[in-house]
Structure formats: structure tokens, C-alpha cells
Amino acid sequence: MNLTKLAYKNLVSKPLNALLSLLLLVLSIALVTFMLQLSGQVGKNLDRNIRPVDMVVGAKGSPLQLVLSSVLHIDAPTGNIALQEAEALAKNPLIAKAVPVSYGDNYKGHRILGTDTTYLGLYGATLASGSLFQEPLEVVLGDRAYQQLQLEIGDTFVSSHGLAENAMDAHDGHPFVVKGILKPTGTVVDQLIVTPLESIWEVHEHEGESLGHVKEKLDEHEGESADHAEEGPDEHESGEDHREITAMLIKFRNPLGLVQLPRFINENTNMQAALPNFEIQRLLGLLGTGVRTVNAIALAILLVSGLSIFIGLLKAVRERRQELALLRTYGATTLQLLWTVLLEGLFLAVSGFFMGWVLGRLGLWGLSGHTRSAYGYDLTMPMPTATEALLFVCIVLITVLAVFLASLSIFKLNISKILSDE
Known part of the structure; x- marks a missing residue:
């Protein structure tokens, strides 16, 4: 049966x-x-993307937006902060590593991130071919950006203003050149086009755009011109004192930094501190x-x-x-x-x-x-x-x-x- x-x-x-x-x-x-x-x-x-970063320092606003934009790169930034003020904060003995990041442009929808090679080290990103950037307007491509953009080492391209693909507002006078391709990391780095900070400043300052607040720099320069003779050339502020970045990614030296620094920054500076782990857990x-x-x-x-x-x-x-x-x-x-x-x-x-x-x-x-x-x-x-x-x-x-x-x-x-x- x-x-x-x-x-x-x-x-x-x-x-x-x-x-x-x-x-x-x-x-x-x-x-x-x-x-x-x-x-x-x-x-x-x-978790994989926020683990390398203990704290983000940026412009005041929504802390979640600051984390999403500066760490995960899926939102618009809250604004800019003074590079000089961020670098002063980076000298705090509780901070082991401080990585500046600046962005505002894209190429075919992929963000162009201005930073230094320390950023790549945070995520363990290494070269698959080519070399790292050395000069302004040199870039390395994340693995997915390389696959989707179909750019090769030595190719040039021009960026578009904003974080969404926009071919109508291209910076034609400042072409970027591809110097290297990164190995896949499984992190947000794979989506990015990474370049020195100076690239972002050069592209925007020379075109009168707002990222570097060039107008403010010129106004202040005119106000100080009357005192220039008395101060002498060594005492005159250079344009670098007015440069800005989008955020600073912080790695603490010990857990004490987590306890002391966020409150100090939020209460005593013009900047905002956000803790990626806390904000993502809340989300x-x-x-x-x-x-x-x-x-x-x-x-x-x-x-x-x-x-x-x-x-x-x-x-x-x-x-x-x-x-x-x-x-x-x-x-x-x-x-x-x-x-x-x-x-x-x-x-x-x-x-x-x-x-x-x-x-x-x-x-x-x-x-x-x-x-x-x-x-x-x-x-x-x-x-x-x-x-x-x-x-x-x-x-x-x-x-x-x-x-x-x-x-x-x-x-x-x-x-x-x-x-x-x-």
C-alpha cells in the first residue's frame, strides 16, 4: 500500500x-x-560603515543627518565648519585620529569626497591598481564607482555641483584625473570618488561658489587692508584661515573621550558632535x-x-x-x-x-x-x-x-x- x-x-x-x-x-x-x-x-x-568612526563633528543641526551625510553618505550635509577650529579640536589629547572630510560635488551620482589618505585607512581600503592621489584634482575610485563609471587610470572627468547627478552644472575648468582604483571593502568607500581636500577648495574657490565662503574672505581682507601696513606681511591672515570642511571624523584614544568631548563641543563651540553608534541605534x-x-x-x-x-x-x-x-x-x-x-x-x-x-x-x-x-x-x-x-x-x-x-x-x-x- x-x-x-x-x-x-x-x-x-x-x-x-x-x-x-x-x-x-x-x-x-x-x-x-x-x-x-x-x-x-x-x-x-x-554597523560595518560606522564602526571605524567614534564621533562626527560638523555644523549644528540634526545629529542623525550629520551621521547619515558624513559617515554613510546618504543625506545632505548640515553645513560647513571652519577648518582652523576643527584642527584645533583635533589636537585634544583624548583624540587618537581626526579625519577631515569635505564634499558637495558628484560625478554621475557618485560623491566626490575630499579628505586625506587617513580616511582610506579607517576602512582598510587598499589599492587594486595605480597609485594614491598626491596632488589636487587627482582621485582614486572605490570599487563600485570604478565598475559603474567605467573610468580607467589616466582618464579625466569634470564634476557637477551638488550630490545628485546634474550634468547642467559641471565644473568644466577643473578636470579630475584618475590615479588609482581601490579594492572592494564592502563599505561606503566602494561608492566614493576620493580626492585631496585641496581639490574641493580649488574647484569651488576659483568659481566663486559658497563652499569656501570666498566672499566672506574677500570682505574680511578689505576690512583689514587699512591695517596691513602696520601689521606687516607676517601678521596678515592668509586665505587658508578661512577654509572650511564639511565634517571631521573622530576616533577616540580611550573611552573617556566618549564621555567628555561630545558635551563639551555641543555646549562650548559653534560645532556639533554626533555619535554614529548612538544615532544609528536610535534609527x-x-x-x-x-x-x-x-x-x-x-x-x-x-x-x-x-x-x-x-x-x-x-x-x-x-x-x-x-x-x-x-x-x-x-x-x-x-x-x-x-x-x-x-x-x-x-x-x-x-x-x-x-x-x-x-x-x-x-x-x-x-x-x-x-x-x-x-x-x-x-x-x-x-x-x-x-x-x-x-x-x-x-x-x-x-x-x-x-x-x-x-x-x-x-x-x-x-x-x-x-x-x-x-
Whole structure:
């Protein structure tokens, strides 16, 4: 007696009932696996990018915006800060490393980041080919920027003002030249075009744009010109004193810096200090509410699916009482009949879980295209995780329980009465 074939025949004999239970199960599994992977991968990506930076110092405004713009490069900056003031802060003994960053231009949607080679060291970025920048207007390309822009070493290009692709506002008079290509790091560096700070100043100062506040520099120069003869050439302020950067990325020497410096900066300077880890955890906390809500909905659908399987099997057992009685007369035991019903439930559970898992991964793949183009982050398609394996075990246990409750009447079959009634 082929019980597996019999169970399959019984299942497909009522296709609408089976399809309803299957759809509910597939939907719940797809939602749960999709949200688990999405929240997990987003959290890992964010953590990998903020880990090298303990604190960001920038213009006053939203601390979250400061972190998103200066560390993750997915928002607009809060403004600029004086380079001189930032460098004075960098001499604090609690600071082990201070990396200036400045930006405001892009090339075909990829940000051009002015900084120094210390920035590359923060993320462990090394050269795949070529050399690092040495002079202004020399750049190195992150791995993804290199792949998407199709620039080679020695190629030149001109930047566009702003952080979004805009070919109408190009700095034609200041072409950049590609000097090197970076190896992939799996961090935000892969999306960037990195150049010396002087490149940003040169491009904007010579075109009268606002990044360096050239107008303010000229006004102050005129105001001081009357005193120039008395001060002498050694006492006159140079243009470098008025240069600005977007932010300073800080690495503390010890945990004491985390306790003292942020409050001191926020209360006693014109700058703002933001802690990437704190701000991202706050952001994930807000997003986590939505994730938990979706997961709760998915679990509710899963319970409804289990109830649907139970009702379907209970109805099937009652409708096939004569068939089950006949099987008993042909020598089938009660356990074999129970196993037949269990196989029906397992067919639904296993196929529903597999299709739901595939649907969840397809959703992740579809979203990956958007996150890649909008934020430069890839969502991977991993094999089943331990959490998903545990979810599968729970599905099987729920199915076994539903089968057992639906099949209690099998243990009470009165074969002679059932056959005589029919």
C-alpha cells in the first residue's frame, strides 16, 4: 500500500482547500523571512560603515543627518565648519585620529569626497591598481564607482555641483584625473570618488561658489587692508584661515573621550558632535517598530494558516470515514491511517515553507536593485539561516499538532457501523 501516493491523491482531490492553506502559509513565511533578512542585513551594513568612526563633528543641526551625510553618505550635509577650529579640536589629547572630510560635488551620482589618505585607512581600503592621489584634482575610485563609471587610470572627468547627478552644472575648468582604483571593502568607500581636500577648495574657490565662503574672505581682507601696513606681511591672515570642511571624523584614544568631548563641543563651540553608534541605534529602534509590526502580522497569518490546515484536515477525515474504514478492513493499522493524514499536512507545510522562502528571497532581490542604486548597498541572497531553520521546525510542529487534533476520530473508528450505514 503506497501511503505517500494516497496522501497526495487525497490532498489534490480538494484543490481549493489546499490552495487556501498553501497561500496563507506562503505569505506568512515570505513576510517573516524577508523582514528577518532585511533588518539583519541593513543592521550589519550600517554597523560595518560606522564602526571605524567614534564621533562626527560638523555644523549644528540634526545629529542623525550629520551621521547619515558624513559617515554613510546618504543625506545632505548640515553645513560647513571652519577648518582652523576643527584642527584645533583635533589636537585634544583624548583624540587618537581626526579625519577631515569635505564634499558637495558628484560625478554621475557618485560623491566626490575630499579628505586625506587617513580616511582610506579607517576602512582598510587598499589599492587594486595605480597609485594614491598626491596632488589636487587627482582621485582614486572605490570599487563600485570604478565598475559603474567605467573610468580607467589616466582618464579625466569634470564634476557637477551638488550630490545628485546634474550634468547642467559641471565644473568644466577643473578636470579630475584618475590615479588609482581601490579594492572592494564592502563599505561606503566602494561608492566614493576620493580626492585631496585641496581639490574641493580649488574647484569651488576659483568659481566663486559658497563652499569656501570666498566672499566672506574677500570682505574680511578689505576690512583689514587699512591695517596691513602696520601689521606687516607676517601678521596678515592668509586665505587658508578661512577654509572650511564639511565634517571631521573622530576616533577616540580611550573611552573617556566618549564621555567628555561630545558635551563639551555641543555646549562650548559653534560645532556639533554626533555619535554614529548612538544615532544609528536610535534609527534602527524606530525602524524596528515597523519590522516588529510586520513580523506580528506575518505570525498572525501563520497561525491562521495553521488553523486552516487543521480545519481542512478535520473536514477531510470526516468526509473520508468510509474510505478509512475500508483501509482498515484491508489491513491498514490506525498508525498507518494517521501517517497518511500527517503526510497530507507535511506536503502543505514543506511546500509552503519552500515557496514562501523563495518568495521572500525574490523580494529581497527586487529590493536590492533599489538599495544599490539609491544608497549603494547590496542585499545578498544567503542560504537558509539558523533562524529560518528554527522557523521551519516550528511550522512542522504546528502541522503535526493540527494533524493530531484533526485525526483523533481515527482512533475511534467503528468499522462495522460505518460500513453498514453506507
